[in-house]
Amino acid sequence: MSYTNVCAESDIAVGELAKYKVDGESIVVYHLADGFYATQKSCPHTFGPLDRGKIIDGNKIQCPLHRAEFDIKSGEAVKWANFPPGIQLLNALRKQKCLKTFPVKVENGQVTVDISDVRLANAS
Numbered sequence: 001m002s003y004t005n006v007c008a009e010s011d012i013a014v015g016e017l018a019k020y021k022v023d024g025e026s027i028v029v030y031h032l033a034d035g036f037y038a039t040q041k042s043c044p045h046t047f048g049p050l051d052r053g054k055i056i057d058g059n060k061i062q063c064p065l066h067r068a069e070f071d072i073k074s075g076e077a078v079k080w081a082n083f084p085p086g087i088q089l090l091n092a093l094r095k096q097k098c099l100k101t102f103p104v105k106v107e108n109g110q111v112t113v114d115i116s117d118v119r120l121a122n123a124s
């Protein structure tokens with residue numbers, strides 16, 4: 001376990017998120033009402049930028065491309081994306097996947113993430 005400093009606690013307001021690169025891994029850090037969380041930055045559907053997504057219901061991230069929704073804390077896909085008619089064959093190819101999540105600790109006002117400790121909620 002090795003935690004890396006990512007940002008100051010005050011850098012991300014409650015209800016906001018920010019992207020960072022840690023040891024080559026692009027991540028999103030979220031400041032929710034009960035603390036900080038981190039997930040991979042790319043949506044596992046077709047790589048949408050989750051840092052440009054929307055936090056909904058205080059605990060889910062909605063991808064800006066096809067609106068898949070993921071539980072920020074567990075990474076679980078709570079709503080998967082559907083391609084529109086005409087390219088629906090792609091749905092069979094892009095099967096539901098969860099987000100990688102990473103443990104976060106806040107110490108002395110610093111947000112730290114352990115990028116080596118990948119967690120997968122519902123790996124397939």
Ligand code: FES
Pocket residue numbers: 043044045046047048063064065066067068081
């Ligand atoms: S890329 Fe995220 S839902 Fe399609």
